[in-house]
Amino acid sequence: MKRKLVALMALLASLSLAQTTDGHTVTVNIPSVLQLDLNASDYKFDFADNSLTGTETVNVGGTPYTKASWAAYENFLNTATGTQDFAPTSLTGTGGADYGTVTVLTNRAQWTVKISSVSGSLTLGNGRVKVFAEKVSGKGASWTTTPTPITAASPLTLFNASSGGQGKSTYKLYYLFTMDINDDIPLAGINDEQITVNLLLTSP
Amino acid sequence: MKRPLVALTSLLLAQALAQVNLALSPARLELVLPPGGEVTEVVRVRNGLDREEPLSVALRPFTLTPKGDVAESDERNLCPHLTVTPTAFTVPPKGTAEVRLTLQAPPEAEGTLACLVVFTAQPRPTTLGGLRITASPSLGLAVYLTLRGTEKPALRAKVGGEGKALPVLLENPGNVLQRVTGEARVFDGEGKEVARLPIAELPVFPGGYREVALEPEAPLPPGRYRVVLILESAYGRYAAEGVWAVP
Numbered sequence: 001m002k003r004k005l006v007a008l009m010a011l012l013a014s015l016s017l018a019q020t021t022d023g024h025t026v027t028v029n030i031p032s033v034l035q036l037d038l039n040a041s042d043y044k045f046d047f048a049d050n051s052l053t054g055t056e057t058v059n060v061g062g063t064p065y066t067k068a069s070w071a072a073y074e075n076f077l078n079t080a081t082g083t084q085d086f087a088p089t090s091l092t093g094t095g096g097a098d099y100g101t102v103t104v105l106t107n108r109a110q111w112t113v114k115i116s117s118v119s120g121s122l123t124l125g126n127g128r129v130k131v132f133a134e135k136v137s138g139k140g141a142s143w144t145t146t147p148t149p150i151t152a153a154s155p156l157t158l159f160n161a162s163s164g165g166q167g168k169s170t171y172k173l174y175y176l177f178t179m180d181i182n183d184d185i186p187l188a189g190i191n192d193e194q195i196t197v198n199l200l201l202t203s204p
Numbered sequence: 205m206k207r208p209l210v211a212l213t214s215l216l217l218a219q220a221l222a223q224v225n226l227a228l229s230p231a232r233l234e235l236v237l238p239p240g241g242e243v244t245e246v247v248r249v250r251n252g253l254d255r256e257e258p259l260s261v262a263l264r265p266f267t268l269t270p271k272g273d274v275a276e277s278d279e280r281n282l283c284p285h286l287t288v289t290p291t292a293f294t295v296p297p298k299g300t301a302e303v304r305l306t307l308q309a310p311p312e313a314e315g316t317l318a319c320l321v322v323f324t325a326q327p328r329p330t331t332l333g334g335l336r337i338t339a340s341p342s343l344g345l346a347v348y349l350t351l352r353g354t355e356k357p358a359l360r361a362k363v364g365g366e367g368k369a370l371p372v373l374l375e376n377p378g379n380v381l382q383r384v385t386g387e388a389r390v391f392d393g394e395g396k397e398v399a400r401l402p403i404a405e406l407p408v409f410p411g412g413y414r415e416v417a418l419e420p421e422a423p424l425p426p427g428r429y430r431v432v433l434i435l436e437s438a439y440g441r442y443a444a445e446g447v448w449a450v451p
Contacts, residue, residue, distance in 0.1 A: 031229040031230060031248075032229060032230040032231040032232065033227050033228065033229045033230075033231055034227065034228045034229075034231035034343060035225070035226065035227035035228070035250075035252070036224065036225075036226055036227075036341055036343055037224070037225045037252070038223050038224050038225075038339060038341045039223055040223065040339065041223040041327065041328035041330065041338060041339065042328070042330040042331060042336055042337070042338050043336065043337040043338075044330075044331060044333075044334045044335070044336050045334055045335040045336070045337075046333055046334030046335075047334070048333075048334070049334070068334075088337075089334065090331075092328075092330065092331060093223050093328070100339070105227070106231060107231075108231045108232070109404050109405060110272065110405070110406075110407075112272075112273050112274065114273065114274075116322075116342065119340070122335060129337060155273075155274075155275065155276075157271075157273055160272075160273065162271070162272050162406075162416065163402075163403070163404055163406070163416075164404070175337050177335060190335070191333060191334065192332060192333055192334070193335050193336070194330065194335075194336040194337075194338060195336075195337055195338075196327050196337075196338050196339070196340050197337055197338070197339050197340070198324070198339075198340045198342060199339055199340070199341050199342065200322065200342045200343075200344050201341075201342070201343050201344065202274050202320065202343075202344035202345075202346055203231045203232050203346065204232070204268055204272060204273070204274050204346050204407055
């Protein structure tokens with residue numbers, strides 16, 4: 001009798017289980033994500049460089065800027081009466097491109113890329129360094145309508161999406177260096193100086 | 205033989221091209237706790253490159269500017285109540301690291317507090333000579349904590365003005381972060397709806413204001429339009445009405 005009772009209870013339990021599992025459970029897991037990809041690690045302005053002819057230019061926002069080299073600097077000293085912005089002699093990490101590439105990949109509508117701070121200082125002043133962000137594809141917009149000194153604001157917003165920023169967005173990042181004909185360069189010259197620009201991506 | 209060589213070359217080129225490839229998940233944290241409460245959250249940092257990525261963590265109090273940008277400010281500082289473990293770590297090649305964030309809600313504070321958790325990669329070694337600019341890339345995790353039972357929500361909206369984009373001003377005189385979603389409905393002189401301009405999860409910092417310009421997908425013909433703004437946040441629904449002059 002006892003065995004029959006146990007068997008009956010087991011049967012009822014299985015029926016009950018069958019009833020409660022009569023359906024599908026759909027589990028959805030979508031993590032929010034914010035990804036930053038940056039290729040250029042080093043923008044170098046070498047006014048002693050002898051490998052360039054002084055005629056090489058980089059197009060930044062529709063304006064050609066001469067690459068820094070000895071030949072270009074000599075030409076500047078010969079002809080300049082004021083200031084001139086120069087493009088880098090070379091870049092590291094860009095595979096030969098004259099600009100860095102920043103890519104933002106996210107499923108968030110709002111994000112911002114900015115220069116949060118600058119570490120180090122140049123003899124001629126960090127205000128001699130200008131930055132320009134140019135949209136290639138994707139979402140958001142650049143905040144730099146013209147090459148802007150990196151000291152113009154702190155922090156300095158480069159580009160952002162205030163709505164609809166989801167997906168992949170790619171921007172070119174240019175830096176220029178301003179030379180002034182009135183600069184009194186020390187006898188030992190200015191060489192081997194470096195600043196670090198801190199780039200910050202956030203989704204507020 | 206040629207194909208493996210091409211593949212190897214493109215692999216080496218890809219590695220040479222990327223300085224950093226980092227992803228943060230979740231992209232933001234918004235938490236609610238009673239005063240004195242505690243919670244621990246896990247954040248994942250993924251490294252997309254084939255090499256190790258050493259990262260350091262720093263905490264920075266912040267506010268939101270009228271343009272929605274993050275700016276350093278001690279006004280509603282959550283950082284002293286936030287502990288990150290570890291504060292320096294290495295993400296393996298193509299791997300993920302987990303970071304634990306523990307928040308202890310201060311018993312005396314009210315409303316929403318904020319802290320930016322900044323994950324920073326080290327700049328790569330550079331060449332010598334010349335004047336060099338190197339980049340130190342960072343990802344910022346915005347963390348908001350609202351103290352349950354202390355909320356005093358408020359929102360003032362103003363819509364309308366002149367321009368090709370619709371000016372909207374959102375003021376937050378309350379003490380909590382308002383994240384508003386909704387739309388502006390645009391009607392012509394005959395009362396016919398001619399456009400709907402969406403707003404999605406727009407943050408307005410407590411005590412601050414936010415300016416936005418909503419652009420229609422297709423430009424509207426010059427004229428005067430009546431606009432009804434309908435917004436919703438976790439604290440209620442809000443509406444405003446105005447006139448938009450399109451030049």
